[in-house]
Amino acid sequence: MESITKSRNTYIIGMILMVVAGYALLTCGSLLFHICDVDFPVLPLAVSSALLVAYNVLAVLIYINLVRKMEKGLVSFYLASKIIRLVFVLMLIVGTCLLTEIKVAPFAICFFLLYIGTVVYESVFFVQIEKKTNELSK
Secondary structure, eight states, rough: HHHHHHHHHHHHHHHHHHHHHHHHHHHHHHTTTOSSSSSHHHHHHHHHHHHHEEEEHHHHHHHHHHHHHHOOHHHHHHHHHHHHHHHHHHHHHHHHHHHHOOOOOHHHHHHHHHHHHHHHHHHHHHHHHHHHHHHHHO
């Protein structure tokens, strides 16, 4: 179980770094290469990215608690987590576009790219944790 705690801490740090790096790359790339001809939504993307990190950290903390309590039957959590994250991201995109006067396309594309990055990162983490719990149970 100690290795799972180390993995959790590594995940949280990695998730924060991945989203910050993704945000920086998307923002700098869009501004430097003039990918969008309108004002790039720097602040709305930053706030939405922070909320995405908060969701991911909360989901992983819940997952770790579930792993400690019940080692089997976590497939429903995986599915629920992915669906809730998708709904959360869609609500963030729609809410941000309704509450601010930004162009939808640049914000939605950049935020969706961050979403895809977090899904891939979290999936790799879940696979690693499953391998560790299977090794511990043998």
